[in-house]
Amino acid sequence: MSAVPAAARRTRPPLIRTEGLTKVYHPGSEAEVVALDRCDLTIEHGEFVSIMGASGSGKSTLMNILGCLDRPSGGRCEIDGVDVATLDAEETARLRLEKIGFVFQGFNLLSRMDALHNVMMPLAYANAPLAERADRARAALEAVGLGGRTQHKPGEMSGGQQQRVSIARALINNPPLLLADEPTGALDSKTGAEVLALFDDLRSKGHTIVLITHDPEIARHAGRICVMKDGVLHEGEHHLDAHAAPHGLDPHAPPGAGP
Amino acid sequence: MTPSDILRTSVFALRGNWMRSTLTSLGVIIGIAAVIVMVSVGQGTQAEIDKMVSGLGSNRLDISGGAPNQGGVRGAGGSNATLTDADAKAIREQVPEVQYVAAGNRGNAQLVYAENNWSTSWQGVQPDFFDINGWKLASGDGLVPGDYSSAAKSVVIGETVRRELFADEDALGQSVRIGKVPFKVVGVLAEKGQGGFGQDQDDVVMVPLETARRRLSGANGAPPGSVRQIAVGVTRAEDLPVAQEEIEALLRERHRIQPGGEDDFSVRNISEIVATRTATTRIMSLLLGAVAGISLIVGGIGIMNIMLVSVTERIREIGLRMAVGAGPRDIQRQFLTEAMLISFGGGVIGSLIGIAGAFAVAKFGSLPVALDWHVVALAAGCSVATGLFFGFYPAHKASQLDPIEALRHQG
Numbered sequence: 001m002s003a004v005p006a007a008a009r010r011t012r013p014p015l016i017r018t019e020g021l022t023k024v025y026h027p028g029s030e031a032e033v034v035a036l037d038r039c040d041l042t043i044e045h046g047e048f049v050s051i052m053g054a055s056g057s058g059k060s061t062l063m064n065i066l067g068c069l070d071r072p073s074g075g076r077c078e079i080d081g082v083d084v085a086t087l088d089a090e091e092t093a094r095l096r097l098e099k100i101g102f103v104f105q106g107f108n109l110l111s112r113m114d115a116l117h118n119v120m121m122p123l124a125y126a127n128a129p130l131a132e133r134a135d136r137a138r139a140a141l142e143a144v145g146l147g148g149r150t151q152h153k154p155g156e157m158s159g160g161q162q163q164r165v166s167i168a169r170a171l172i173n174n175p176p177l178l179l180a181d182e183p184t185g186a187l188d189s190k191t192g193a194e195v196l197a198l199f200d201d202l203r204s205k206g207h208t209i210v211l212i213t214h215d216p217e218i219a220r221h222a223g224r225i226c227v228m229k230d231g232v233l234h235e236g237e238h239h240l241d242a243h244a245a246p247h248g249l250d251p252h253a254p255p256g257a258g259p
Numbered sequence: 260m261t262p263s264d265i266l267r268t269s270v271f272a273l274r275g276n277w278m279r280s281t282l283t284s285l286g287v288i289i290g291i292a293a294v295i296v297m298v299s300v301g302q303g304t305q306a307e308i309d310k311m312v313s314g315l316g317s318n319r320l321d322i323s324g325g326a327p328n329q330g331g332v333r334g335a336g337g338s339n340a341t342l343t344d345a346d347a348k349a350i351r352e353q354v355p356e357v358q359y360v361a362a363g364n365r366g367n368a369q370l371v372y373a374e375n376n377w378s379t380s381w382q383g384v385q386p387d388f389f390d391i392n393g394w395k396l397a398s399g400d401g402l403v404p405g406d407y408s409s410a411a412k413s414v415v416i417g418e419t420v421r422r423e424l425f426a427d428e429d430a431l432g433q434s435v436r437i438g439k440v441p442f443k444v445v446g447v448l449a450e451k452g453q454g455g456f457g458q459d460q461d462d463v464v465m466v467p468l469e470t471a472r473r474r475l476s477g478a479n480g481a482p483p484g485s486v487r488q489i490a491v492g493v494t495r496a497e498d499l500p501v502a503q504e505e506i507e508a509l510l511r512e513r514h515r516i517q518p519g520g521e522d523d524f525s526v527r528n529i530s531e532i533v534a535t536r537t538a539t540t541r542i543m544s545l546l547l548g549a550v551a552g553i554s555l556i557v558g559g560i561g562i563m564n565i566m567l568v569s570v571t572e573r574i575r576e577i578g579l580r581m582a583v584g585a586g587p588r589d590i591q592r593q594f595l596t597e598a599m600l601i602s603f604g605g606g607v608i609g610s611l612i613g614i615a616g617a618f619a620v621a622k623f624g625s626l627p628v629a630l631d632w633h634v635v636a637l638a639a640g641c642s643v644a645t646g647l648f649f650g651f652y653p654a655h656k657a658s659q660l661d662p663i664e665a666l667r668h669q670g
Binding site: 170 | 260261263264268271275575576578579580581582583584585586587588589662663666
């Protein structure tokens, strides 16, 4: 299901398209790990997709490659029609700047800067005009309900507020894709629900969201659920049950830990 | 990222750690301050030598009796009275490059005026003497042609002698005794101050050469018409070597010295002495510069060290910046700018301290100081170059970090 009209879909390439995407760590050695095994995934503009999986299932690896932070060992990955394998480090950075907003489990705010400057930070790399940066950041903070907290430093805000600052930062350059890796992992269930409500809101405004989580309840917020299992991507909610092995739903499992 | 963005980000990062930034720049501060003080002292010494050269006259030759390299018992050059008035006259007439020639004698005597007395050396001079040595009269007419031809008992005294004998009194027209002979003071020389070798140039007394011979030399057994030295002024400094050769040839001929025979006179070229001193000063300057350069390198290593620590400490920040769209070039420029700001800041502070230090040395030390603004600009430039050179590796390292590794970094 997608909100993008059929006509638009025809003229516009999918926002994410992977074919046979594979990632192998330490290839050829005894420690060889196949973190991603020939994943095919297509996400259209405007979709809200959650990728679920237990720790070690390869979901973080998939997110890193979709976010152009990591390079695949094999296969093809296109972001908005651009094959990322053809880009050098500078061009990849440019792609992240223009197309992708990240929301991390640990917020990753700079503790010495107040909320406004944290949100403004990506604008410098986008060479936005100096005069409008503060206004844009203020507007972004207002959009996530933090209009009155612009002068607060991360240490002076709750976890939910910090995560909303980081969402405002992710959206400041107006990227088509929002990649959220366990965005509620460090939050209690109430503030987690607030952040998810914010995602629903962004989704209704046309943002494409890819949400990565180990929690089926959170995954169900999305219109479409993919399940990662041992590096293989399965489409559809029915895989949730198959996935519901004891440790897969263990709420104490370290969320988002790497492969 | 625009340059102003990079600058703003770097200043923000440095301010967050201002204590560390200041301490890191200390190496550069000391290095730059050392460069400026040391080079200023070196150049001041050089300038002093240059002044001395012009004071002595760089286009003069001094001829004295006796061989230049006689060892042992024959004594210092000039003690053998082998030169004569006629030699001086021949040089004037036969060496075209020569502008001034003055033969002279010298000796020691006690001067007495009223209750005051003063021991000094007198010089018997010819008219050109004053021009060769750049003497000017502060008061009086000085020695006039008549004084020379009539061997008048007239004397010109230096400022030190005037002060010692006359204090506040007017010296002109007064009578002083040199030894036992009364002389009339006809001129007081303008003050020259301390010479390049530290001697008091104003402690002098000049009388006509002929007067000196008759009244002051006494019966020292010297042949009539002999002089101890001849000073020669050459019209153009670049003719000095030519004039020297011609004078040497002329005197060998006049003194009938066979080819291969030893000269009974020596010609000294002031610029040779000066050249030796200049070379010494240059070596000193090089050594000082080397010390300063080493301290800059040490300061640069300090910067590199701290920048490496800073990169490691801020590895998550680097990862985050990369995730939101910073390219390797942005990261490299930011850290390079931080390193350059530390070193340039150190350069500016070091320059101020160096300038203050140079003035302090000039005021309280006995060393001559010449502050050259080119050196200050060069030192500031060196500090930036130091930051650039030693900041490059840490900045490059930061730019090559793997974003995922950086984001996952604990600590």
